[in-house]
Amino acid sequence: MESGSVTTPFGRRAMTLGMLASQQIAETIEPGTTRNKWKLFRAICEARPALGVTDRALNVLDALLTFYPDNELSEDRGLIVFPSNAQLSIRAKGMTAATLRRHLAGLVEAGLIVRKDSANGKRYARRDRAGAVSEAFGFSLAPLLARAAEIEALAAQAVADRELMRITRERLTICRRDVAKLISAALDEGAAGDWEKITCIFREIVARLPRAPGIEHLTSVLDDMSLLREEVVNQLEMWTKTQKMHSNESQIERHIQNSKPESTYELEPSFETKQGAKSADRFGQPSGPIASENEISNSAGDAGGGKKLTRRPIGEGGAMKSFPLGMVLQACPDISDYGPGGQITNWRDLMTAAVVVRSMLGVSPSAYEAACAAMGPENAATVIACILERGGHINSAGGYLRDLTRRTEAGEFAIGPMLMSLVRANSSIRRKAG
Known part of the structure; x- marks a missing residue:
């Protein structure tokens, strides 16, 4: 398109400021800019919603591009095509003249092509004596080349979206x-x-x-x-x-022969060795008394003589003593907030809450499983509740639990003194609050 040229449409078609803007854009082609017309057309198809053209209008643009003699759009080779409506209709797959005119107007309005009408509205080209086109009237493809970078960016965005x-x-x-x-x-x-x-x-x-x-x-x-x-x-x-x-x-x-039924829980801490008192002392209270061995006599029935089963202290083959759930909750009221529905009504609720608290305190699953194996699930959950209650005094909950597990396996730890210490501490706090 010649620099500085402005063309107005032929006949009844009115000139609009949009057409003027499109002609001005067509004049801003950077020198040496070229694009493969079919790659650019594909980008236009990708960016069609952003450009505001219909698929039928793109069929007309496809037909117009077939009249451009080269695959590379270049200002040096001219950018005006001048097919008649009859020729354009054939290449647009038999589109009617009225439909063709409507979609050509849509392409002009979208700023993809510019009209360059002759004095009588006909489309043709003047050639010099050498046969080269000196001047042409028809549709200029210059806006495509001028907006190539914009169209490609819109196409890339459309693909990304x-x-x-x-x-x-x-x-x-x-x-x-x-x-x-x-x-x-x-x-x-x-x-x-x-x-x-x-x-x-x-x-x-x-x-x-x-x-x-x-x-x-x-x-x-x-x-x-x-x-x-x-x-x-x-x-x-x-x-x-x-x-x-x-x-x-x-x-x-199945491996514990002398376990006591839950109905025989005692309130007094027992089965604590002197070494185990060290663990209880970490909670700020002295350990409980050391209970003596309990002899349990079982009758062998009519089959033979009697057999004595001896319950030994921890560390000598005995099972770890458990305590009533009510005592555990009295010593460790904070654990109730983590139970199902914010309350604990049975041992299952306590163990469920302990799993939540275990994760919150940073205790690894392996450390907790080892504690369950050494102490029993109820006692392991009780220890987690105690650690939560005194969490501010314990730097590493996981390391502390592993230490208690090791002491339990060696028979050097019992839960009784720990619970009694927390019961006394909570009782003194309630008295002060009262």
Whole structure:
């Protein structure tokens, strides 16, 4: 397009400021700029929504590009094509004249082509004696070349947005499937939890998706669905660990011959050696008295003579003494906040809360499993409750629990003095508060 030229449309078509702006843009082609016309056309197709053109208009632009003699668009070779409506209709796959004119106007309005009309509105070219085109009237493709960088950027953005949409849809589909199947598995296995409420939340999140969601809708729903999946997984992991603890407990009990029934719990601490007192002293109170050995006589029945079973102190083959749940909660009231529903009503609730607190205190699963194996699940949960109660005085909860586990295996630790110390401490605090 000749520099500084301004052309107005032929006939009844009015001149607009948009046409003037397109002609001005067409004059800003950088010297030496070239583009492959078909690669540029593909970029226009990718950026079609941003450019504001229809797919039928792109068919007309495709037909116009076929009349450009070279594959490379270049200002040096001229950028005006001048096919008649009849020729253009054939290459536009038989598009009618009225439809053709409408889509040509759409391309002009979108700033992709510029009209350069002759005096009588005909499209033609003047050639010199050498046969080269000296002047042409028709449609200028100069805006395509001038806006090539912009079009390519829009195309790249469109591709990126489409890829983001695809990835987000895929992630949402997987996340939605995970939550649905995890809830189904929890219901089938009878896992503890308010699964009816979680199912309602899941359905509410899914219902927020419109029929044709945009990236904003998908991202928002994906964030909420991911949080719900994390919550479901956490609940199932806690339940699984609790079940594993019960399994470990049953395995341990098969190897204990002299375990006392829960109904024979005593309130006094016992089976504590002098070495074990060191562990209790860490809580700021002296250890309890050392109980003597208890002789338990069992009748052998009519089959033979009697047999004596001796309950030995810790460290001599005996089982660790347990204490009533009420005493544990009296000594360690803080653990109740971590139970199901914010309360603890049985040993299972206490062990469930201990798993949560164990993770919060930074105690590794292996350290807790070792404590369960050495002390028993109830006693290990009780120790976790005690550590929580005096957490400000313990630098490393995991290291402290491993030390207590080692002392338990060596028969040097009992829970009684620890609990009694905390009971006395809490009682004095309540008296001062009163």
